[in-house]
Every structure is written in C-alpha cells, then in structure tokens.
Amino acid sequence: MIRRKGNLIKMDTPHTSLVLKAEGDGAELLYYGKTVRFGPDFSLLSGEDKRLLFSSYGSVDFRESGLVVLLSDGSAATRFSFVRVRRMEKPSALPLPASYGEADTVCLEFADEYAKLRLYLYYSVFSDCDAIAVNVQLTNAGKKPVRIRKISSLQLDLIGEGYSLVTFDGSWGAERTRHETPVNGTLVCNESRTGSSSPFHNPFVMLERKGEVYGFNLVYSGNHRETAEGNNRRQLRFLSGIGGLFEWTLEAGETFTAPEAVMTFGENRDEVTSSMQTFAAEHIVRGRWQKRVRPVLVNNWEGTYFAFDRERILTIAKASAEAGAELFVLDDGWFGHRDDDTSSLGDWTDYAEKTGGLASLADEIRALGLKFGIWMEPEMISEDSELYAKHPEFAMRPMRREPARMRNQLMLNLADKQVQNYVVRAVSNIIVSTKAAYVKWDYNRHITDPYGKGVAAGEYAHRYILGLYAVLQRLTEKFPLVLFESCASGGGRFDPGMLAFMPQTWTSDNTDARERLTIQEGTAYAYPTISMGAHVSASPNHQSGNRTPLETRFNVACGGVLGYEMDISRLNDREKEIVKAQIAYYKKYRELFQFGRYYRLEEKDGTGGFVFVSADQTKAIAVVTAKEKVTGQANARYRLKGLNPQYDYIVKPREQSNYASCEEFTAAGDMLMQGGVPTDLFCDTENDTNSVYARMLFLRRAPARR
Numbered sequence: 001m002i003r004r005k006g007n008l009i010k011m012d013t014p015h016t017s018l019v020l021k022a023e024g025d026g027a028e029l030l031y032y033g034k035t036v037r038f039g040p041d042f043s044l045l046s047g048e049d050k051r052l053l054f055s056s057y058g059s060v061d062f063r064e065s066g067l068v069v070l071l072s073d074g075s076a077a078t079r080f081s082f083v084r085v086r087r088m089e090k091p092s093a094l095p096l097p098a099s100y101g102e103a104d105t106v107c108l109e110f111a112d113e114y115a116k117l118r119l120y121l122y123y124s125v126f127s128d129c130d131a132i133a134v135n136v137q138l139t140n141a142g143k144k145p146v147r148i149r150k151i152s153s154l155q156l157d158l159i160g161e162g163y164s165l166v167t168f169d170g171s172w173g174a175e176r177t178r179h180e181t182p183v184n185g186t187l188v189c190n191e192s193r194t195g196s197s198s199p200f201h202n203p204f205v206m207l208e209r210k211g212e213v214y215g216f217n218l219v220y221s222g223n224h225r226e227t228a229e230g231n232n233r234r235q236l237r238f239l240s241g242i243g244g245l246f247e248w249t250l251e252a253g254e255t256f257t258a259p260e261a262v263m264t265f266g267e268n269r270d271e272v273t274s275s276m277q278t279f280a281a282e283h284i285v286r287g288r289w290q291k292r293v294r295p296v297l298v299n300n301w302e303g304t305y306f307a308f309d310r311e312r313i314l315t316i317a318k319a320s321a322e323a324g325a326e327l328f329v330l331d332d333g334w335f336g337h338r339d340d341d342t343s344s345l346g347d348w349t350d351y352a353e354k355t356g357g358l359a360s361l362a363d364e365i366r367a368l369g370l371k372f373g374i375w376m377e378p379e380m381i382s383e384d385s386e387l388y389a390k391h392p393e394f395a396m397r398p399m400r401r402e403p404a405r406m407r408n409q410l411m412l413n414l415a416d417k418q419v420q421n422y423v424v425r426a427v428s429n430i431i432v433s434t435k436a437a438y439v440k441w442d443y444n445r446h447i448t449d450p451y452g453k454g455v456a457a458g459e460y461a462h463r464y465i466l467g468l469y470a471v472l473q474r475l476t477e478k479f480p481l482v483l484f485e486s487c488a489s490g491g492g493r494f495d496p497g498m499l500a501f502m503p504q505t506w507t508s509d510n511t512d513a514r515e516r517l518t519i520q521e522g523t524a525y526a527y528p529t530i531s532m533g534a535h536v537s538a539s540p541n542h543q544s545g546n547r548t549p550l551e552t553r554f555n556v557a558c559g560g561v562l563g564y565e566m567d568i569s570r571l572n573d574r575e576k577e578i579v580k581a582q583i584a585y586y587k588k589y590r591e592l593f594q595f596g597r598y599y600r601l602e603e604k605d606g607t608g609g610f611v612f613v614s615a616d617q618t619k620a621i622a623v624v625t626a627k628e629k630v631t632g633q634a635n636a637r638y639r640l641k642g643l644n645p646q647y648d649y650i651v652k653p654r655e656q657s658n659y660a661s662c663e664e665f666t667a668a669g670d671m672l673m674q675g676g677v678p679t680d681l682f683c684d685t686e687n688d689t690n691s692v693y694a695r696m697l698f699l700r701r702a703p704a705r706r
C-alpha cells in the first residue's frame with residue numbers, strides 16, 4: 001500500500017515500511033525497515049546528511065554516484081529537482097523483463113532544466129511479499145544527444161556502522177558461495193564483466209548487521225555492478241545496476257529504461273530469503289509452468305557425453321521409464337557432426353548417423369511413456385559449422401582480429417535483428433520437428449570480443465542482452481507449453497532476468513552431493529528451490545571424484561527439481577530398485593518438495609540441511625546433513641524450522657538402503673525447533689562415508705493430545 005501526507009510518501013509491504021520525503025531540490029529517504037505507523041514525527045529521521053534516492057555526478061557529494069551523463073556541451077554535472085509524484089500503473093520495462101502482478105506504484109519525477117533531462121523513479125509494492133520493485137527511466141528532453149556513462153537501477157543510502165556486504169560468488173562448479181565483506185571506510189564492489197550475470201558474482205546481494213538485513217537483486221542477465229561505500233560519517237551508499245563497459249547514447253526525445261531492481265528488508269536472513277523467493281516465484285516466473293509440478297527427468301549428458309547412438313539413448317530412456325521418470329532429455333551431440341565440442345554449434349540439424357533420425361527417436365521415446373526434451377546452445381557458433389561458412393558475419397567478432405575462444409566456440413551477434421531471426425527459426429524448427437516438451441537452453445562461454453557492426457562498444461553488452469530477451473520473448477510466446485530450463489555451463493546465468501522466461505535453471509555442473517549443498521544453499525538465498533535443477537549423478541562423482549551413497553545423492557538433489565544424470569540402464573538391479581523407490585517417494589511428496597516453504601538449517605558443527613513446510617504447517621520434509629564424519633559430531637543437534645510450535649509431529653525417517661531403518665517417533669514442534677534432535681538418532685556410522693551424510697525425514701501433524 002502507498003499513502004501520501006503532504007510531502008511524505010509511505011510505502012508498506014506486509015512487514016516493512018519505506019518513507020520518503022519529496023520536495024524542492026530532491027527527494028530524501030527517511031526510513032526503510034520494519035513496519036512503522038504513519039506518525040507525525042518523521043522529520044526526526046531527516047539527518048544532517050540526507051539519504052538520497054539517487055545521486056548524480058558533479059555535486060559536492062563525492063561518493064560514487066548512481067547517474068553519470070555526459071552532456072552535449074562537454075560538461076558532466078547534472079542537478080535534478082523534484083517535479084511531482086503520481087500514482088500510476090507499474091511501467092513496462094520492455095524489452096527488458098520485469099516483475100508483474102498486482103502492485104501499488106508511485107512515480108517520482110525529477111528534472112534538470114539545464115541538461116533538459118527528466119528522471120523517473122517508480123516504486124512498486126506488492127501485498128504478498130516484502131519486496132519493493134524499483135524502475136528507473138531517463139528521458140532526453142533536449143535537442144541534442146547525451147551519453148549515459150552510468151545509470152543505477154537502485155540507490156539505498158543507509159546511516160550506521162557495522163554493515164557487511166554479503167555476496168554469492170564462485171566460478172564454474174562452485175557457483176554462489178556466500179562471502180561476507182565488512183563495509184567500513186571504503187567501497188566494496190560486486191561486479192560481473194563477462195557479459196552475463198555470471199558464475200563469478202551473482203546480482204543478488206545483502207547488506208546486513210545484527211537484526212537488520214537488506215536484500216537486493218536485479219532483473220537482468222548481463223553485466224551488473226553492486227557497490228557499498230562506507231565513510232567515517234557513518235554513511236553507507238548502496239548502488240546496483242548495469243556494470244562492465246557501458247556508455248549509451250540517448251538521442252533527443254529518447255528514453256532509457258534501466259533494468260528493474262528489487263529490494264527487501266528483514267530482521268534476519270530467513271525473512272529476506274522468504275521475500276526474495278516469493279517475489280521470484282509469484283512475480284518473476286510466469287506462464288504455464290509457474291504453478292505446475294515439474295517432471296522428474298533423466299538427462300544423458302554425464303551418462304554418455306558425446307558418445308552415444310540411437311540404441312544407447314533408447315536403452316537409457318527405457319530404463320528411465322521403468323524407474324518412473326517422466327521426461328527424457330537428449331543433451332549435447334545430436335546435431336551437425338558434433339562428436340566433441342569443436343564443431344557444429346549453429347547447425348541445428350539432425351546428426352542422423354548418430355540419432356538414426358531425431359524426430360523418430362523422439363517418437364520412440366514418447367512411446368515409452370516419457371516426454372521428450374532437447375539440449376540446444378542457440379547463442380553460439382562453431383567456426384567448424386555450415387552456418388559459419390555461410391554467415392561468418394553472424395559471429396560476434398571483429399573480422400580481422402583473432403578472437404578469444406572459449407570451449408572452442410564463438411558467440412553469435414544477438415544484437416543484430418537478422419541473427420535474432422535466425423535463432424528464433426532454428427529453435428522453432430527443432431521444437432516443432434521433435435515435438436519437444438522441454439528445452440535446455442545452454443550458454444557455454446562469456447563475451448570476450450564485444451562487437452557488432454554499427455554498434456558502439458559501450459552499448460554492445462546491453463544490446464546483446466536486449467537481443468537475447470527479444471528472442472526469448474518470441475520463443476516463449478510461440479511455445480507456451482514448453483518447459484525451458486536455462487543453463488550456462490551449469491549455473492553461470494542464474495538470475496531473475498532469465499527466470500522471467502525460463503522457470504528453471506540448471507544450478508551447477510557440479511553434481512557432487514557435498515559441494516552441491518553449498519551451491520544449492522547459496523542459490524536458495526534468493527531463488528525458489530523449484531527453479532533449481534538438481535540431478536543425481538554417478539559415484540565417484542565426475543567433477544570432484546568423491547564417492548557418495550546413492551541415497552545421499554538423492555536426498556541432496558531433492559533440494560531442487562529432481563533429475564538423474566547418468567546411464568541408469570547400467571545400474572545393477574539393486575540400484576535400479578533404489579532409484580525406482582526414490583522417484584516414487586519424490587512423486588508422493590512432490591507438492592511439498594516443489595511448493596513447500598523453504599528453510600535453511602543453520603550450518604553448525606558441520607551439520608546443516610533444509611526443510612520444506614506445507615502452507616498449513618501440517619506436513620514437512622527435512623533433509624538433515626553432516627559434512628564431516630558423523631562420529632565427530634558429538635552432541636550436535638538439528639534444530640528444525642518453520643514448524644508450528646503448537647503442533648506435535650510424527651517424524652518418519654525415509655527408509656534408506658544405506659542406513660539401518662529408523663523408527664518413527666512423535667515430538668512437539670517447539671521441541672523440534674528449539675531443542676532440536678540429536679544427529680546420531682539417524683545415522684549409522686558404520687555405513688557412513690566421509691564424503692557427506694544426509695538423511696530425509698517426513699513430518700506430519702500428530703492428532704492433538706488431550
């Protein structure tokens with residue numbers, strides 16, 4: 001809800017309030033935190049140093065500014081004064097994706113009369129989660145072009161000390177590992193310069209100190225930059241927006257729309273996670289799959305890599321159907337003459353010698369009772385391809401300079417309309433000819449040679465992303481029934497921008513259960529677990545070499561949307577039975593796994609895990625884990641979360657082939673959360689490995705005691 005009183009504007013989400021004062025030469029943030037009443041005393045919050053909603057270059061505030069515009073007279077200082085505030089519909093950010101759904105929106109308009117610029121800040125509040133979406137637009141109302149050097153999507157000025165910037169960083173196979181950096185007297189920066197949101201630094205960050213956690217994200221898949229700058233006046237400035245090389249020419253009369261930002265406040269990390277997950281699940285993910293249970297899939301990649309033929313695929317598919325899987329995904333290697341990663345990207349035509357006919361292979365897989373899904377990497381081109389021979393100009397490279405290659409491939413110049421059309425055609429043809437129900441959309445390298453004919457270097461990276469979004473918009477509109485899963489060498493592009501088109505993202509190529517716990521936990525800080533692809537793969541694990549019991553691999557993979565990525569036809573009979581029982585168990589509780597409210601179990605003494613709780617709190621599934629050898633966990637306890645303290649629960653450990661069976665027992669919700677359960681209740685140290693231990697517990701409400 002948004003209300004106004006004189007020059008004050010108050011925005012309320014269910015548990016937070018944001019109060020602004022807008023007048024004269026600008027606008028000031030008075031308060032952002034836990035809900036407060038609209039009292040008469042807000043002027044007390046106005047400090048010696050104003051907390052600004054945006055800052056422009058060339059003022060006496062010498063901290064990093066959110067807006068830098070080079071004017072046609074050669075100057076670069078801009079000064080905006082407040083013009084007016086209006087209630088209105090949430091603006092469209094097209095061609096950028098943005099949050100949708102019922103929201104209350106207010107627009108604050110500012111003008112720099114000298115520079116002939118208009119700046120619009122839109123704040124939208126939702127009634128079902130503590131998230132505020134912010135949209136920024138800059139209009140050139142003058143007669144000459146200006147150049148935007150920087151335009152932040154969000155600025156939040158705070159007063160106080162002791163904040164840390166929490167970031168989710170990593171690399172291939174180690175995405176979204178949490179780091180905390182204190183913000184003291186200088187600037188702390190989280191930036192991606194790869195052209196994508198990247199595995200290195202996710203756009204989701206938090207600013208926190210005890211009892212106070214702010215979460216921020218950007219609905220954008222390209223270069224981004226988040227900074228937190230502290231100083232000895234106890235000021236802290238947070239900025240988030242497009243990063244990397246950026247300089248945009250804004251012609252007379254044009255408007256630039258910055259990617260949407262979202263912010264939330266909570267008293268602890270769990271509250272921020274809940275708001276961010278709800279925001280993404282309810283206001284970012286859209287379309288047919290938003291509220292639908294997701295199929296259990298089998299993907300052949302780690303089972304075969306490039307070395308498959310029709311028979312091998314059908315053998316795996318048959319075993320998948322027998323195990324109870326619902327979707328078979330044919331991964332890389334089915335097109336052109338692709339037998340390794342040196343060729344054929346761009347030639348999205350059947351490699352018939354291998355597939356024996358792709359369309360009929362898809363039919364045969366369907367005849368087994370499975371849906372058919374397919375891997376593509378539509379943004380790429382191999383130099384060894386027919387496409388490159390015919391259209392070398394489609395590649396993103398200055399023609400006479402030797403480009404940097406990653407995974408032996410180049411990228412397509414998606415900033416170009418003709419290339420966009422080609423990609424839409426190529427993907428459409430495959431979906432139509434194979435009747436695919438699912439597409440895994442991969443992206444296996446970063447931008448190194450940003451170049452497109454006629455596109456200024458400083459505009460390229462953003463124009464690429466706009467081109468990508470235009471393609472995704474067309475394809476998702478054309479194929480509303482298809483389930484798209486985004487992938488970027490694993491989880492290299494896990495962001496709200498991609499989620500607006502593709503409801504799932506492959507979380508990481510690292511399928512090692514122990515390491516996955518960290519990656520999945522980091523991802524779930526901001527993204528719904530139903531958007532996280534999580535697969536059971538072979539042991540020893542192909543990435544880490546660790547050995548992990550099949551049951552443990554399953555328990556960990558249930559932290560996301562379950563799949564199997566191995567040649568399950570080669571499992572022995574006992575293992576096949578285990579997999580069958582796992583899939584049946586998952587399907588039985590699928591609603592809870594996929595739509596239950598997620599809670600992280602604090603990592604303590606090497607133990608941790610996660611819980612999914614039903615909306616009415618009568619059911620829950622917990623996965624309790626220990627990363628160290630369980631015998632070393634003397635006196636460790638799992639404290640569950642999200643249960644109803646007033647209810648009693650019957651706790652039933654899932655029967656696991658690698659542990660002695662464990663009787664169900666009844667315990668009070670408050671005891672399970674406050675006191676916790678001893679870790680050794682579930683473990684059987686003799687059978688344990690020293691990789692990781694995980695046990696799954698199903699809880700249901702016990703009949704009330706009298």
Ligand code: GLA
Nearest residue numbers: 301331332487488489490509
């Ligand atoms: C990337 C993906 C993998 C797989 C391979 C195929 O690495 O992340 O899951 O699809 O490409 O080449």
